[in-house]
Amino acid sequence: MTGWARLFVSYCQYEVFTVPGASGLDIYTLGDGLLHVGGPNQLTGFCGTHTGWIEARVRVLPGPPAEVDADWDAISEATLWSPSGRLSVVGLMGGGAEALTDVAVPRGLIRVRVHARDRLHETVRTDDDPPERHELHIWAVSEETPWRTVLADPGGRDWEQKPAKAAERAMLSLVPRPSGRPAALRPLLSDSYEDDAGLPRVTVVRHRPAPVAVSGAVLPAGDLEVRLERVNGETLNWSWATADEPIFPHPLDTLPDNEPTTVRLTSGPDGFTLRHEGVLGRHAFALGLIWDHLLDTAGSYPWMETLRDQAAAATALAEKTRRLKAERDAEQWGGAPPSDRVRGLASQARSLARIDRPLLDRIDALPAARQRETACWAARRAMRVAGLERIGWIAAALAAAEADRPLPRPFTEQNGTAAFNRLLSDPEVPHTTITLHLAARTSGTRRVTDVLQQAAAFPALIALANDDPLAAAIDAVYNAAIAHGDDRDHFLTDAHIALR
Structure with a gap:
């Protein structure tokens, strides 16, 4: 048992939780004047003090109390899921006492009974009044049962209960949508709590x-569904499955629980009892709220309206994303996207599409042998226009490619870096400039720049080192077109003729 500790509360509230930051129900959904359940891992306690200090302590018991201690003004209790065996009591706005932080409690389901006395608002409290005190009794349980009022405060108010809203939030917690966190980011660390x-x-x-x-x-549960199948007069099987007609554009396919569970129904002199056995502890709270609703309002599924709204929003977003992608693809490819093979190439395919999309499609449609011939044809045209066709070592490399022999190593290693450096340092290589008219990606305007024609043409020859004839043809044709400068359109016309 912890000693009495001072706890600063705000708005007449403090929180009890076993998992910090866990989400759950909105406050004022289920509860009484002392306790409101907030989720599988959290509840809210209510004080008389609006803003100020109260005293609190926690007692961990070996089992349920034998009797109710009537020396309190109000007593209420609820079940929490404590996966790590730690529980904390903190003020609503944060801050707590060390004695009330990470208190060791049993792992698994625990029953939390909250006692309170002397709950006076500070406007009526005097120096002669004893301090407001709250005491939590905690013991391990194996069954999730509803919250309840053990001893009602005579001056307490009656709170409206919202079981349908609670059931809605419960089902949504069992079938959450993916977070949308980019796969490229490092996975979040697991929470030890x-x-x-x-x-x-x-x-x-x-x-x-x-x-x-x-x-x-x-x-129904959106993209998923629960199948309740009768085994006999008193037993049903509960199992999760994917729905035949999912409602989201990217349907869920991960089930909350892959194992079927058992629902047992018994009736006796004291009434009707439902036992849903073998459920995951972290799901027990939500399943309890769902059963509370189903037992009192059969055939009503309040979560479906929210799921349909979410699905409609997701569908609209998916359509907007598809439309924007289509517009972006049309801009990048000069029309509808080409084949998956072309899109998957590490090549100048997009660049060629922007200057002559039909030519890209014609190259894609060629058989491999013709693609290789096209690459060699374009490389020779590039060498010719740049005055490189008669440079000995360049002519030898081009001839090797045309004879279907490997290019020399300087052309094949490190993307031809050694060959390109030799090009720039060879005194026999001419130096002429051409003007390029390039479209700026952001503004859409065109910018003009002068480049060394030989440097623009040489990548057409290096492209022949690519083992993929399609990539080689695309890169060679594009770089040859660039090397022709203002005469580019004439070269592209010749390319169409050559591919007939």
Whole structure:
């Protein structure tokens, strides 16, 4: 048991949690004047003090208390899932006492009973009043049962319960959409507070004073569904499956639980009891809220409206993304995207498409042998226009390629860096300039620049080292076109004629 510790509260609230930052229900969904459940790992306690100090402590018990301690003004309790065996009590706006932080509690399901006394607002509290105190009793359980009021505060208010809203949030927590985190980013580190390795499956229990009909059915859950299949008069199987007609453009295919679980129904003098056995501990809270709704409102699935809205938004976004991609592809490719093979090449395919898309398509349609011939033809035209056709070592490399022999190593290693350096240093190589008219990607305007014609032409020859005849042809034709400068259109016309 921890000693009494001072805890600063705000807006008459403090939080009890087993997983920091875990999401769950909105406040004021389910609860009473002392306790509101907030999710599988969190609940909110209510104080009389709006802003100020109270005293709190935690007692971990070996089992449920034998009797209710009537020396308190109000007592309420709920079940939490404690995967790491740690529990903290903090003020609503943050900040807590060391004695109330990471208190060791049993791993798995725990029952948390909150006691409170002297809950006075500071506007009516006097120096003679005792401090407001809250005491939490905690013990291990194997069954998830609903929150309940153990001892009502005579002056407490009645809160509206929202079981349909709770069921909606519960189902959404079981079928969450992917985060959208880019795959290129490093995966997020796992949270040690959520580590439930080695913990056994648990049972969800719900009781009603009168018999309730639970029949076999299919519960829709967006891209997924729950199949309730009757085994006999008192037993059903609960299993998750993918829906025959998913509603999202990129459907979920990961099930919340791959193992079927068992639902047992019993009736007796004290009423009707449902036991959902073998469920994952982290799902017990959500399944309990779903059963609370289904038992009281059969055939109603409040989560589906939200899922349909999400699916409609996702579909609209997917369509917008598709349209923008099509527009971007049309700009990059000068029309509809080419074949998957062309798009997958590490080549000048996009650049060639922007200056002559039909020529790119014609090259793509050629058989491999013709593609290799086209590459050699374009390389020779590039060498000729740049005055390189008669430079001995360049002519020898071109002749080797045309004879289907390997190019010399300076052309094949490190993308032809050695050959290119020799080009720039060879005194026999002429130096002429051409004017390039390039489109700026951002503004759409064209910019003009002068380049060394021989440097623009030489990549057409280096392209012949590519083992892929399609990539070689595309790169050779594009670089040859660039090497022709203002006479580029004439070269492209000749290329179309050569490919007939």
